[in-house]
Every structure is written in C-alpha cells, then in structure tokens.
Amino acid sequence: MMKGPVSGGAQTMSVSTLLFDVFGTVVDLHGSLNSATRSVLSANGTDPEQAQPLVETWLTILSELMTDVRSKRAVWKSHDELTRDALHNAVTGLGMGSLPRQALRDLAFATHRLRPWPDSPRWLGTLADSFTVVALSNASFAGLTRLSAAGGLRWHCVLSSEAVRTYKPDPAVYRFALDILGLEPGTTMMVAAHEWDLRAAAEHGVATAFLSRPGEAQASSPGAFDVQARDLSDLAGQLAG
Numbered sequence: 001m002m003k004g005p006v007s008g009g010a011q012t013m014s015v016s017t018l019l020f021d022v023f024g025t026v027v028d029l030h031g032s033l034n035s036a037t038r039s040v041l042s043a044n045g046t047d048p049e050q051a052q053p054l055v056e057t058w059l060t061i062l063s064e065l066m067t068d069v070r071s072k073r074a075v076w077k078s079h080d081e082l083t084r085d086a087l088h089n090a091v092t093g094l095g096m097g098s099l100p101r102q103a104l105r106d107l108a109f110a111t112h113r114l115r116p117w118p119d120s121p122r123w124l125g126t127l128a129d130s131f132t133v134v135a136l137s138n139a140s141f142a143g144l145t146r147l148s149a150a151g152g153l154r155w156h157c158v159l160s161s162e163a164v165r166t167y168k169p170d171p172a173v174y175r176f177a178l179d180i181l182g183l184e185p186g187t188t189m190m191v192a193a194h195e196w197d198l199r200a201a202a203e204h205g206v207a208t209a210f211l212s213r214p215g216e217a218q219a220s221s222p223g224a225f226d227v228q229a230r231d232l233s234d235l236a237g238q239l240a241g
Contacts, residue, residue: 015207015239017183018127021168021192022137026124027114027147030055030215036110040103046096054090062086066138066167076165079140084108112143116151117213123232125154131239132156136177136190138167157181169200178204189226191235198225209235 037051065082068074135158161173185205193216198208209227229235
C-alpha cells in the first residue's frame with residue numbers, strides 16, 4: 001500500500017491505514033432515515049411531515065441508550081436492538097403508537113439500507129487502491145455488511161464495536177481496531193464527520209481527518225484536526241499530497 005504524507009502541527013505523519021466512521025460519514029444517516037420514515041408514515045395513514053421530528057427523536061434516544069451501555073448504566077445490547085428500542089420509545093413519546101408493529105420493525109432495519117453519500121463508492125474505491133481502508137462503526141456487523149454490499153462500498157475490513165460490547169467513543173473500540181489489525185497509531189488515520197469520534201481516536205495517537213457532510217455539525221475550529229476535507233475527493237487529494 002502507498003502511504004500518504006499528512007502534516008499535523010509541527011510533524012509530518014506517514015499514513016497507510018484509514019479507519020472510517022460510517023453513519024453520517026460514508027452514508028447519509030438522516031436523509032436515508034427521513035425517506036424511509038416518510039414512506040412508512042404515508043403507507044399507514046400518518047402525516048409524512050412528522051418524519052423528521054420522529055427521526056430526530058429516534059436518533060437522540062438511540063444516542064442516549066448507547067451512552068447508558070457505554071457507561072455501564074445498562075446491560076449490553078446490540079446496535080440493532082437499541083435501534084428498535086429507541087424507535088419504539090420515540091413513536092410512543094410522539095403519540096404514534098398506532099403504527100403497525102411490523103411496519104416499525106421494518107423501519108428499524110432501515111439502518112441496514114442507508115444510502116451512501118454520492119461520492120462514497122467511487123472515492124472509497126480510489127482510496128482503497130493506495131491505503132488499507134477499514135470501517136470502524138457502532139453499527140452491527142450485519143448492518144455494515146448489508147449496507148456496504150447494497151451501496152457498493154469497498155472495504156478491506158469491516159469492524160463493529162459490538163466485538164468489544166461497547167460503543168464509540170469508548171477507548172476500547174479504538175484499541176480494538178489497532179490491536180486486531182496490528183496497526184501502529186502513527187501510520188493510522190481516523191476519518192469521521194463527528195468531532196467527538198476524532199477527539200477520542202486522537203487519544204490513541206492516530207491522525208485525524210474531519211469530513212464535512214450535509215446535515216452534520218461542522219468542525220468547531222479550523223486546524224482542530226490534521227486534515228479537514230470538503231468531501232472524499234478532497235480528502236484523497238490532500239492525502240496524495
């Protein structure tokens with residue numbers, strides 16, 4: 001594999017492995033779930049304009065449930081289980097409890113069908129020609145496998161935090177990735193559209209790349225990470241030097 005020089009502060013690192021967050025970074029989480037939710041609501045006589053508030057509530061609850069698992073306030077449950085629980089709680093809280101159980105079950109599995117951002121299939125493939133490209137996600141192995149196959153996403157390896165029964169940003173997830181693949185932190189870069197993910201990864205000595213995506217929070221300050229890229233094409237260009 002080729003290595004890309006990355007300037008970080010006063011030093012230049014030689015990166016050979018890219019660890020990618022997936023939800024929001026490589027696939028369009030909010031847009032995909034909004035579309036799937038609109039379809040379910042329309043098919044079951046509920047105002048489709050309620051899709052966005054339902055999705056936002058759903059994802060907020062999901063984040064809270066993962067935090068409870070990570071902090072040991074709750075027993076381990078897989079991402080798929082927590083996704084179903086969060087959707088049930090969101091629907092109940094918003095007064096949509098009349099939606100059919102099977103429709104909600106199908107909607108929960110929409111996380112296995114998230115659409116890639118338009119640049120993801122092409123530019124992941126391009127990056128995979130020069131770097132070891134690895135998915136490192138809180139999503140389940142099953143979900144990652146299905147959405148990657150459906151979306152034409154090229155990975156050399158797919159890693160889920162369920163292997164260590166916790167969720168990012170727990171340090172155990174990043175240690176797992178480095179250890180299981182025998183990676184040196186100094187030649188590894190975490191790529192994500194979320195500052196919290198990058199800051200946690202940086203604690204392990206890996207380089208960081210912030211990827212801007214529509215609907216995701218922008219970086220709070222220029223220069224906070226080793227690389228800031230507009231999209232995957234921009235990231236590939238910067239890594240190529």
